[in-house]
Amino acid sequence: MIKNAVKKLFGGVELSWLKLIIMAVIAGALTAVFAIVPVLEHTSFHAMAVTFEVWIFFGIFIIMNSRSNLDSALKCFVFFLISQPLVYLIQVPFSPLGWELFGYYPYWFIWTLLCLPMGYIGYWMKKDKWWGYLILLPMILLTGTSYMEYFSEFQFSMPKYILIALFCACMMIFYPVLIFSGKKIRTVGAVVGGVCVVGLTVLCLVKPPVYSACIMSEEEGGFDENYSVYLADDKYGSVEIAYTEDIDEYMIQADFRRAGDTVMVLESPDGDKREYDVHIERDTYTVSER
The missing domain is CATH 2.60.40 (Immunoglobulin-like)
Incomplete structure (x- = not known):
């Protein structure tokens, strides 16, 4: 039952524009709260305001529940166009930087623009072909960089960052399993993800943070x-x-x-x-x- 429910997230949700906008507002507001609350600083929750891994999950969720390449591209773009400025806007009254906080936004705006081609191309993952995994692979590698960063942070600040490190590791392995139907693609994808997780873990253990x-x-x-x-x-x-x-x-x-x-x-x-x-x-x- 749990397996089917999780699988449904990647292709079984009727994602209307209204649902997308509500999701964008909630994601932006929650991220801002995670960034504002002092006790959440240097924790897995604060990571959502800094790095990509959770936003990659949102992007893949949108792509897999879209109805066409164009629908996917536009929905990814609009989701980030709403959520990312909202993250900064809510923080403004609570930040010593005030409106200068928006100086960090251009970086995220570039990625928002890139959502158009990424969403368009990403939709082809739904074709369930081997080259669909090649489309997914850059997102797995980006998640891998976050895993390495947060596992290293976990080593230094145990038990902080354990949740986000586990999330990254799981997604690197299970994205192919949840996205594709072909047994061979799912198996190869899971193995590649697992090898990457093990390799990055060993690298962090051999060279711990100082x-x-x-x-x-x-x-x-x-x-x-x-x-x-x-x-x-x-x-x-x-x-x-x-x-x-x-x-x-x-x-x-x-x-x-x-x-x-x-x-x-x-x-x-x-x-x-x-x-x-x-x-x-x-x-x-x-x-x-x-």
Whole structure:
């Protein structure tokens, strides 16, 4: 029953223009809310306001439930023409950028224009031919780039981003299964998607994310090259005192490998210790002496 219901999403929905417009408004409004609510920042929900993977899903849904190439192209175009400006418009009163937030919109407008040819060509996936998978493949690859990005973010900020990473992985494998009827196309498509997921996962595991930063100067910390420094829990990464030639000063260099809270210990040659609370995010940090 669930399988049939999911399959129906890709070709069994009567997608009228009214339904499309309502869907565009809801998608735009929800995305704006996900971008506005502070607690959702750096989560899977916020990803919808930044990258393509969920919007690719919407695009494929529209294509598969359209009645012709032209219908598909126009509906994809109108959906994005409504939803994307709405994302920014709703955010304006809540953003410190105000109307300047629309400076990010031209990027999405280019993709909105590209929806016309993509929607037109994408409709041929409904022919259920092997070359239909070649039409789908660029969307799978784009979803793959998002998977790699968010799996890497998940590694650093567990359990954040797990939902969007799983969504990307599942769609890479199941798009061909849900779109096509031919057993051979579905099987090959699922295998190719699965191999891509495994390959990208291994790549992320072999080369995990590292956030490197100079977190304290010798002037701020009152240390020199004879001091030692370390994190109380090395799962968060490592720190060392290193000479920075550009500014002719010793700095504490950190290579963070996980988000969270830990303690940094700065020890003098005499054994005196100072402790600092360190809060780590993916691209920022705070250090405060205890």
